[in-house]
Amino acid sequence: MEKKREKSATKRTEKRQQSPGYNLTGLLFATGGAVLVTVILIMGVFQMYLKRFQGEKGGQTYEEYYVMLTQDKKSDFWQAIYESAYLEGLSQGVYIDLLSNDLSQDYSIQELMDIAIYAKVDGIIVEADESLRMTEQINKAVSAGIPVVTLYGDNTQSERCSYVGLGYYDIGREYGRQILRIAGEKGKSQNVAMLVEAGSEKTSQNIVISGIQETIAQENTDETLSFQYSMIAVDGASDFTVEESIRDLFMQEEIPDIIVCLGARDTACVYQAVVDYNKVGQVSILGYYTSEAILKGIDRGVIDATIMVDTAQMGRYCVDALKEYKSLGNTSEYFAADISLIDKNNIEQYMGDSADE
Amino acid sequence: MNKKKFSSLSLQAKISSIYILANLFILLANMMLLIGINRMSNEMEKVYQENLNLNALSECLGGVQDSMVEYLGSKTTESLENYYRMEQEYSEKIRDLSDEIGNVSSTRMERNIRHMSEAYLELTSQTIEAKRGRNVEKYRLRYESATKLYHYIDAYIYRLNMEQFVSNSENYNSLSAAFRVFAYTSMMVMIVVILINVLLIIKFTGSMMEPLKTLSQRANEVAKGNLDVEMVAFQSEDEIGVLTRAFNQMVISLKVYIERIKDSMEATRRLKEKELLMEAHLTDAQLKYLQAQINPHFLFNTLNAGAQLAMMEGADRTYAYIQKVATFFRYNVRKENDQVSLREEINLVDDYIYILNVRFSGDIHYRKEIEESCLDRQIPSMILQPIVENCVNHGIREMAGEGEIRLSVRETKEGVCISISDNGVGMSQETIDGILQGTYDGTRKSSDSNGVAMDNVLARLRLFTGNDKVMDIYSEGIGKGTEFIIYLPVTPDADVE
Numbered sequence: 076m077e078k079k080r081e082k083s084a085t086k087r088t089e090k091r092q093q094s095p096g097y098n099l100t101g102l103l104f105a106t107g108g109a110v111l112v113t114v115i116l117i118m119g120v121f122q123m124y125l126k127r128f129q130g131e132k133g134g135q136t137y138e139e140y141y142v143m144l145t146q147d148k149k150s151d152f153w154q155a156i157y158e159s160a161y162l163e164g165l166s167q168g169v170y171i172d173l174l175s176n177d178l179s180q181d182y183s184i185q186e187l188m189d190i191a192i193y194a195k196v197d198g199i200i201v202e203a204d205e206s207l208r209m210t211e212q213i214n215k216a217v218s219a220g221i222p223v224v225t226l227y228g229d230n231t232q233s234e235r236c237s238y239v240g241l242g243y244y245d246i247g248r249e250y251g252r253q254i255l256r257i258a259g260e261k262g263k264s265q266n267v268a269m270l271v272e273a274g275s276e277k278t279s280q281n282i283v284i285s286g287i288q289e290t291i292a293q294e295n296t297d298e299t300l301s302f303q304y305s306m307i308a309v310d311g312a313s314d315f316t317v318e319e320s321i322r323d324l325f326m327q328e329e330i331p332d333i334i335v336c337l338g339a340r341d342t343a344c345v346y347q348a349v350v351d352y353n354k355v356g357q358v359s360i361l362g363y364y365t366s367e368a369i370l371k372g373i374d375r376g377v378i379d380a381t382i383m384v385d386t387a388q389m390g391r392y393c394v395d396a397l398k399e400y401k402s403l404g405n406t407s408e409y410f411a412a413d414i415s416l417i418d419k420n421n422i423e424q425y426m427g428d429s430a431d432e
Numbered sequence: 433m434n435k436k437k438f439s440s441l442s443l444q445a446k447i448s449s450i451y452i453l454a455n456l457f458i459l460l461a462n463m464m465l466l467i468g469i470n471r472m473s474n475e476m477e478k479v480y481q482e483n484l485n486l487n488a489l490s491e492c493l494g495g496v497q498d499s500m501v502e503y504l505g506s507k508t509t510e511s512l513e514n515y516y517r518m519e520q521e522y523s524e525k526i527r528d529l530s531d532e533i534g535n536v537s538s539t540r541m542e543r544n545i546r547h548m549s550e551a552y553l554e555l556t557s558q559t560i561e562a563k564r565g566r567n568v569e570k571y572r573l574r575y576e577s578a579t580k581l582y583h584y585i586d587a588y589i590y591r592l593n594m595e596q597f598v599s600n601s602e603n604y605n606s607l608s609a610a611f612r613v614f615a616y617t618s619m620m621v622m623i624v625v626i627l628i629n630v631l632l633i634i635k636f637t638g639s640m641m642e643p644l645k646t647l648s649q650r651a652n653e654v655a656k657g658n659l660d661v662e663m664v665a666f667q668s669e670d671e672i673g674v675l676t677r678a679f680n681q682m683v684i685s686l687k688v689y690i691e692r693i694k695d696s697m698e699a700t701r702r703l704k705e706k707e708l709l710m711e712a713h714l715t716d717a718q719l720k721y722l723q724a725q726i727n728p729h730f731l732f733n734t735l736n737a738g739a740q741l742a743m744m745e746g747a748d749r750t751y752a753y754i755q756k757v758a759t760f761f762r763y764n765v766r767k768e769n770d771q772v773s774l775r776e777e778i779n780l781v782d783d784y785i786y787i788l789n790v791r792f793s794g795d796i797h798y799r800k801e802i803e804e805s806c807l808d809r810q811i812p813s814m815i816l817q818p819i820v821e822n823c824v825n826h827g828i829r830e831m832a833g834e835g836e837i838r839l840s841v842r843e844t845k846e847g848v849c850i851s852i853s854d855n856g857v858g859m860s861q862e863t864i865d866g867i868l869q870g871t872y873d874g875t876r877k878s879s880d881s882n883g884v885a886m887d888n889v890l891a892r893l894r895l896f897t898g899n900d901k902v903m904d905i906y907s908e909g910i911g912k913g914t915e916f917i918i919y920l921p922v923t924p925d926a927d928v929e
Contacts, residue, residue: 104452106632109623114464115619121468121614140540167514170533172540180587190584193551194544388453 092393105182137165141198141397142174143226144187150362152339152386154203156226159390161162162198167398170414171200186210192219192237198397199223200239203230222400237396239389239410243279247286247381249416250335250361253300253380254287255294257333257359268331270341273308280337284345287335307333309341318344325352332359336380339364346372365417365425380418383425388412440669443640447555450636454629461625464619473612479600485528486593489587490586492522494551497582504575508553515560523553538599541592545585552581581799583621599796643672647679652729659687715895717915718888719770732761756783763813771896775807775839777816781839784817788824803841806846806848809920812896818889819916827914847922853915867905897921 130414143160147154157173164171174187184189184201185208191199192215199216199261203209203225213223213233222236231239247373259263269287284306291302307324321344324331330352336342342362346369349358355377360382361370372378399406417425441449499515529546530539555578562571642757646664653661661683665675735758742750760783763776778800786796799818820837828835840851859867870887893902899921906915 102635103450106628107453107457110461113624114461115623117617118464118468120617121472121610135535136539137533140543170535170540172537172600178587182584186584189580190544191546192587193548193581193584196544197549266433283833300763354891 083335101352111389120170137168137170140171141169141171141186141200141394142191142193142196143171143193143200143393144174145226146184146203147202148173148175150339151366152384156375156390156393157387159387160393163391163394167394167400169394169398171196171394185209188216192216192221192339195219196221197214199399200226200393200397202226203228203233203235205230205232207232209233209360222397224388224396224400228279231278236400237406237408237410239392239412240279240343240386241414242411243282246414247288248290249382249414250283251287251290251296253361253416253418254333255291255337257299257309257379258300259304261332261359262299264303265333266303266305266329266331267308267333267335269335270307270309270321270337270345272338273310273320283337291375305352309338317341319346321345324348325354330354330358332357333361334358335361336363339369340365342366342372342378343368346377346378347419349377370417370422370426373417373419374426376419380416383417385414385415443670443672446670447637449883450633457629458625458769461621466623467761468614469611469618472611476604476611478523478608479604480597482596483593483597483600485525485593486589487616489525489529489545490593492525493552493582493585494517495555496522497579498529499579500559500575501860503560504571507563510519512560515556515859519553519556522549522680538592538596541588541595545592548585550587552578552585555581561740599920611794640672643668643676647672647676650683653874654683654686657734659690667894668682676754715781715891718891732758735761753787756786759783760787763764770813772813774809774811774850776809777813778802778841779808779822779837780814781816784820785837795826795835799836799838801838801842804844806841806843809848812892813919815889815918816850816852820888821852821920822916823852823916827854827858831855831911845922846919850917850918850920850921852918853911853913858910858912859914860904860910861907863905866888868903892919 095294118368141164143157147153148157153173157171159227161171174191175182178190184203187211188199188201189212192212198220199224201209201213203213205228209234210231213225213230213235216223217234217236223233224237225233225235225240227240229235229240231238254265254267267287269284271284284304288304307320309320317338317340324334325348334345336345339362342360342364343366345360348364350362351357360372362372362378365381365383369378369381375382389410389412396406396410455742478754481873486896495518496515499511499518502511524548526546529549530542531546532539534540555574559571559574559578562574643664650661650664663680663683668676670898673726735754739754739758740778741747742754760780763780764784785796789796789798814838820839823837824835834912836855838851838853842849842851851922863872867886868890870890872886893901896902902919904917904919907913
């Protein structure tokens with residue numbers, strides 16, 4: 076017992092001798108460290124907070140700035156194209172704006188062209204038409220050193236460097252085949268109505284229509300079938316006139332048997348009108364582009380078929396064309412995006428896609 | 433190294449540095465937090481600054497347009513100056529706009545506004561130029577373009593303003609939320625820092641006081657007399673360290689001194705023992721020596737033969753004389769009895785006086801006053817006779833007239849007091865002191881002595897009684913006689929035996 080105590084005492088002494096003095100320097104440093112770490116941690120968190128605000132203002136910068144000009148910026152079709160072009164642009168150091176998004180007012184394409192030229196952008200992607208005004212604007216931009224790519228609608232007279240469009244003639248042929256198929260199912264003569272944009276100087280519509288007509292003429296093997304074509308001018312000047320125009324169509328005595336839509340919005344409107352006027356089955360609809368509503372229409376059998384456009388490809392083509400033109404001074408005059416037909420047979424596939432998205 | 437530095441500081445410096453450090457920590461934390469709060473409030477102030485800037489820009493743009501229109505309408509110098517001023521102001525303002533293509537829409541809008549504004553300013557100056565040149569067609573056209581562009585820019589600025597207002601409002605909300613969080617966190621941080629500081633101080637003072645506590649405990653133990661305490665193990669350069677080392681040293685020194693004192697006491701004791709032993713031996717030797725000096729068996733036997741011869745010749749007085757002389761010498765020879773009774777000593781004195789009177793034909797008057805009860809007292813042999821001899825040789829013989837020797841023995845409270853006095857020449861005080869201190873040498877001059885000197889008598893008396901005060905010598909001066917007084921204590925050691 077006594078010995079044990081002695082041992083522990085000596086141990087204690089040894090311990091003390093091993094660490095003589097206050098041995099507080101370590102404690103001091105530890106405390107100082109703790110204080111500093113705490114403060115620095117707080118400051119760091121706070122700094123990050125601030126950085127986040129400041130980061131919104133600064134951030135990454137890009138070498139070039141392209142703008143995309145379209146009248147119909149809100150449609151899925153254009154949004155899809157823009158999205159694709161935007162992403163493609165980012166990968167190539169280009170920032171692409173849908174210019175009309177920046178402005179609270181709705182400007183016409185020509186006005187937007189003006190703005191883009193004054194703003195000295197590095198490239199313009201524009202949904203053009205064949206109007207003289209457009210030609211002037213495009214030429215003005217080109218002479219200001221801004222290359223212009225026309226998208227979806229072309230202006231062949233202008234000095235645009237490239238045109239990114241669809242194979243409109245192919246679209247026409249697809250429509251023609253569908254009309255023939257529908258006519259084959261229904262028999263008798265078919266009244267085909269084609270919705271065209273009123274006052275539009277887009278040549279694409281004409282190509283589509285001629286494509287339809289030529290295909291029917293060439294491929295119609297049934298002599299009993301006859302087709303009457305009618306062009307229904309849809310007033311696309313404002314949001315509501317399209318719908319009104321289409322309703323007017325259904326108020327007439329003779330309702331067309333087949334309606335060919337050359338726009339996504341037209342398709343949606345016709346689809347709704349057919350449902351509303353209880354003409355399902357009586358009126359066949361050939362749609363254009365895809366939206367949830369259109370796909371649903373196909374699934375329900377209200378819409379016979381629609382043309383699917385590879386919008387991603389279009390967006391990419393625009394950026395590629397501008398980039399190529401800027402680096403080489405030259406680029407392909409014409410890029411055609413792929414199209415495909417969606418009907419009852421393959422709708423599942425697209426429904427699944429859109430559900431995934 | 434730092435540790436050493438710190439531990440070498442004085443206590444005051446240590447405590448001060450700890451407090452200063454603690455305060456510094458708090459100050460540091462406070463400052464950092466203050467900086468943070470300051471920056472945050474700056475940021476909050478800045479939030480709507482952009483909107484204000486844009487408003488100013490818009491106003492300035494309007495100013496340019498208005499002044500241009502005014503000039504075109506009135507062509508006054510004032511309006512032209514106004515235009516130039518506004519143009520200058522506006523071109524300065526647009527220089528602040530970003531020229532980068534960022535991923536934030538506001539930066540791109542700024543960039544667009546900047547470029548459009550540059551184009552606009554060029555157009556307006558061209559318009560003004562055309563107006564000055566009175567080129568009506570041209571300035572009308574340019575005016576129209578400029579106005580169109582003015583509306584675009586205005587719309588753009590408006591849009592940007594709106595956008596920034598929205599994002600700033602969001603920023604403001606999140607900033608103020610962050611501000612609240614930050615304020616709360618700051619408080620927590622301060623509390624934590626203060627807690628850490630308090631902990632530090634408690635810990636520090638605690639560990640500073642610990643050695644003091646230990647030290648006081650040890651000191652208490654030492655105060656109670658326990659010198660075998662454990663050493664306080666503590667190394668520090670400050671006052672506590674000094675105190676601790678001093679304490680340790682003190683305990684060690686105390687032990688050493690106590691040990692030393694013990695040793696020296698032991699040595700003294702041994703030395704004394706040895707000294708005593710040596711003294712005993714010396715005394716023994718002295719006695720033996722003295723007795724060896726007076727051992728004349730031959731003389732005694734010869735005297736005996738002379739006594740018998742005188743008796744045979746019928747010379748009675750001669751016989752008695754020789755007999756007494758023989759007895760006197762026999763007494764001297766009795767070595768084995770170192771102590772004798774007072775009676776025997778007095779008898780010896782009687783004999784001696786008789787012999788002297790015979791020799792000097794009755795010159796000495798001898799008187800005795802003896803208390804009978806004292807006669808059996810023990811006394812070293814050969815004490816009284818040498819004193820009497822001294823009286824005779826130095827007192828009486830050197831004077832004229834009749835000498836007288838008085839011997840008195842009486843009992844006092846302290847013991848037996850033996851007085852031997854003469855009426856001789858007396859003694860000077862110096863001689864008395866010399867005799868008593870044993871430095872006086874005069875007694876040995878005379879050859880007419882039995883050989884026992886006063887210093888021997890004194891030494892033996894002192895040894896016998898174990899007392900220094902064994903004899904007094906009184907003399908009232910030259911010619912007034914001398915008195916020797918011997919004090920025998922009541923119960924001397926020898927008497928007990």
